[in-house]
Amino acid sequence: MNRRYQHASMDWLYGLGHYIVIGIYDAAFRGEIIGLENIPRTGPFLVAANHASHLDPPFIGAQVPRQIAFFARKTLWKPGFATWWMNGIGCIPVDRDGGSDVSAIKRVLQSLHAGKAVVLFPEGTRSPDGVLQPPKAGVGLIACKTQVPVLPVRIFNSHVAFGRDGEIRFGTPVSITFGPLIQPADYDDPSARKERYQRASEKIMSVIAALKERPVTVV
Numbered sequence: 249m250n251r252r253y254q255h256a257s258m259d260w261l262y263g264l265g266h267y268i269v270i271g272i273y274d275a276a277f278r279g280e281i282i283g284l285e286n287i288p289r290t291g292p293f294l295v296a297a298n299h300a301s302h303l304d305p306p307f308i309g310a311q312v313p314r315q316i317a318f319f320a321r322k323t324l325w326k327p328g329f330a331t332w333w334m335n336g337i338g339c340i341p342v343d344r345d346g347g348s349d350v351s352a353i354k355r356v357l358q359s360l361h362a363g364k365a366v367v368l369f370p371e372g373t374r375s376p377d378g379v380l381q382p383p384k385a386g387v388g389l390i391a392c393k394t395q396v397p398v399l400p401v402r403i404f405n406s407h408v409a410f411g412r413d414g415e416i417r418f419g420t421p422v423s424i425t426f427g428p429l430i431q432p433a434d435y436d437d438p439s440a441r442k443e444r445y446q447r448a449s450e451k452i453m454s455v456i457a458a459l460k461e462r463p464v465t466v467v
Contacts, residue, residue: 258315261336269310277307277409279423280462286399286426287312292360293397293429296387296452299369300378301406303422308367308401311424316365319352340366353390360394370453378407380457388448392436398452400427402459425459 258266295316297308305318315338322341325331334341338359342352356366368390370383391398402425409420435451438444 259336259338261333262315262338265306265333265337266310269306273307273310273422276418277303277420277422279405279421281311281424281426282460282462283426283428284311286428287314288365288397288399288429289314290363291396292363292394293365293399294360294387294391294394295365295367295399295401296370296391296456297367297401297403298375298380298456299371299373300375300403301410302374303406303410304369304374304403305367307406307422308403308424311426312365314365316367317356317359318367319369338364353393356390357394360396365399370449370456374412375407376412378405380453383446383449383453385445385449387452388435388445388450391432391452392438392445392448395432395436397429397431398435399429400452400455400459401425402427402456402461404461423461425461427455427459430455 295308295312297304309316309318317338317340319342320334320339322343324334325341340352340355340359343349359366368387370387371381372384372386373381375381404423404425405420406422408417409422410416430452435448436444437447440447
């Protein structure tokens with residue numbers, strides 16, 4: 249699949265950032281990409297991925313050839329360029345655990361209603377060593393309330409490329425695997441009642457955990 253096929257559907261600022269990130273990824277962090285055929289070409293969906301680095305949102309977004317919305321911590325909205333940029337590309341400000349943030353959920357619903365995709369991280373925060381962490385209920389809550397398909401994604405080695413130590417290691421291959429869509433009937437069990445959202449998060453996370461990495465091809 250040509251990941252650049254829907255450039256015309258992107259806002260100009262998002263499209264600019266999209267191709268800048270593609271260039272950076274291809275030049276300095278290029279790994280193996282699996283499953284691009286699983287990305288829906290039309291309609292709303294959620295992207296659920298593991299999280300180990302600040303590189304995860306832009307690198308995953310760069311592989312999705314359509315405009316998507318990202319969560320970002322409310323504390324990042326400070327006067328200056330960062331706020332202008334995040335507002336311009338459609339970031340959704342959220343408290344640390346997005347599942348209880350009513351305003352963020354409303355923004356998600358608006359984005360999905362507009363036919364966009366939204367990126368979520370079930371773990372809620374970055375893993376310090378790349379090891380998958382238990383999911384929080386927030387992603388399950390949003391998935392169950394929106395009833396849209398979930399695209400599971402696993403990103404590998406991003407914590408090595410740019411981890412919590414703040415050092416960027418250019419030349420580190422970062423690979424990404426996109427799994428088949430998870431339909432609402434496969435993650436949502438209304439009979440679980442109080443455990444419904446947590447169980448949905450766990451089901452989604454189990455699919456992410458099962459995704460495999462293709463060894464990087466050395467040319």
